[in-house]
Amino acid sequence: MRPMDGLARALEALPKVDLHCHVEGTMRPTTVVELARKNGVPLPTAEPADLYTYSSLDEFLAVFWLVQSTLVDRDDWARLAYEAVTDSARHGVVHQECFFTPARHLAGGQRLAAIVAGLDEGLAAAEAETGTTCRLIADMDRAFGPEAGRQLVEELVGLRSARSPGTDRVIGVGMDSTELGVDSTTYAPAYDVARAAGLRLTGHQGENSTAQQVAACLDALGLERLDHGVPVLDSAVLTAQMVDERIPITVCPTSNVVIAHCFDRLEDHVLPRMRAAGLLATVNTDDPALSDLDLGREYAAVAEAFGWGWNQMVEVALDGIEASWLDESEKADLRARVVMAEGPRV
Ligand code: HPA
Numbered sequence: 001m002r003p004m005d006g007l008a009r010a011l012e013a014l015p016k017v018d019l020h021c022h023v024e025g026t027m028r029p030t031t032v033v034e035l036a037r038k039n040g041v042p043l044p045t046a047e048p049a050d051l052y053t054y055s056s057l058d059e060f061l062a063v064f065w066l067v068q069s070t071l072v073d074r075d076d077w078a079r080l081a082y083e084a085v086t087d088s089a090r091h092g093v094v095h096q097e098c099f100f101t102p103a104r105h106l107a108g109g110q111r112l113a114a115i116v117a118g119l120d121e122g123l124a125a126a127e128a129e130t131g132t133t134c135r136l137i138a139d140m141d142r143a144f145g146p147e148a149g150r151q152l153v154e155e156l157v158g159l160r161s162a163r164s165p166g167t168d169r170v171i172g173v174g175m176d177s178t179e180l181g182v183d184s185t186t187y188a189p190a191y192d193v194a195r196a197a198g199l200r201l202t203g204h205q206g207e208n209s210t211a212q213q214v215a216a217c218l219d220a221l222g223l224e225r226l227d228h229g230v231p232v233l234d235s236a237v238l239t240a241q242m243v244d245e246r247i248p249i250t251v252c253p254t255s256n257v258v259i260a261h262c263f264d265r266l267e268d269h270v271l272p273r274m275r276a277a278g279l280l281a282t283v284n285t286d287d288p289a290l291s292d293l294d295l296g297r298e299y300a301a302v303a304e305a306f307g308w309g310w311n312q313m314v315e316v317a318l319d320g321i322e323a324s325w326l327d328e329s330e331k332a333d334l335r336a337r338v339v340m341a342e343g344p345r346v
């Protein structure tokens with residue numbers, strides 16, 4: 001048995017939170033094939049495992065958009081959400097804050113109310129079965145531009161006021177998709193609407209952009225959490241601000257290697273330097289099914305790559321809880337579960 005195996009098993013069981021996970025990116029390859037068949041969506045290959053191949057963020061996004069296109073009715077969203085949480089719970093995830101990115105579906109005529117109601121139905125069933133909790137973050141898709149983003153947020157806020165089913169589960173807004181040729185600060189009007197409605201604010205930045213662009217986003221959009229943030233350490237001023245304000249970064253180490261190709265190997269990732277600098281840098285999956293990953297394996301891979309032991313990984317798990325948008329009593333409950341967790345047998 002390899003020496004990592006005991007630690008990997010304990011990390012699988014360690015209660016963990018995932019704060020950077022796209023619900024569409026959890027779609028099992030078999031579900032993609034079944035939904036595509038059901039909804040008459042042509043796939044480039046009938047072999048599920050061959051679907052998920054790409055060599056840059058934008059190539060990945062083409063696959064992501066294909067996966068999204070298989071989601072057509074409310075039942076599809078419910079199935080996706082149910083499978084997302086039952087799959088993550090099997091690997092020790094006890095709480096997740098999941099993105100959904102509906103721009104493509106709304107442009108195609110789907111209703112936001114039906115998407116959210118479907119997601120909520122699947123999540124409620126999975127929560128009841130597993131005990132894992134899941135909240136939603138509505139992400140704006142930068143491929144559709146800032147005006148579509150603002151309209152999405154306006155509609156969401158309206159549905160929440162009308163108590164449309166499931167909308168109380170949507171606790172925040174974010175943005176994702178391509179960074180190339182995009183000035184993310186143009187999303188400020190959308191974030192202003194979200195902030196005024198009491199929604200939490202996050203955003204993807206820093207897979208394909210500089211520390212200056214990340215800093216401009218924090219400034220212009222008032223992000224209270226940052227998704228990816230790979231180049232943050234390149235700016236001492238930005239690093240100091242994020243350390244002082246304890247602005248969390250939802251880092252996705254394996255994704256940064258296999259999706260955005262920011263590093264050749266996990267061992268080259270800046271995560272250890274981020275944490276050593278005092279940044280609240282957490283560990284998350286991004287698109288687990290599309291990168292053949294789960295959070296238990298991600299914790300084990302991070303531990304192995306950086307030579308971190310049980311105590312360091314417990315710190316990572318606790319930082320995830322701090323970075324979450326749970327309330328203080330929920331955080332205290334989860335912290336208690338983490339510190340009670342059994343470490344590897346020696
Ligand atoms: N980056 C940008 N957009 C995305 C990602 C990502 O990692 N995953 C799904 N959409």
Ligand code: ZN
Nearest residue numbers: 022176204286
């Ligand atoms: Zn992401």
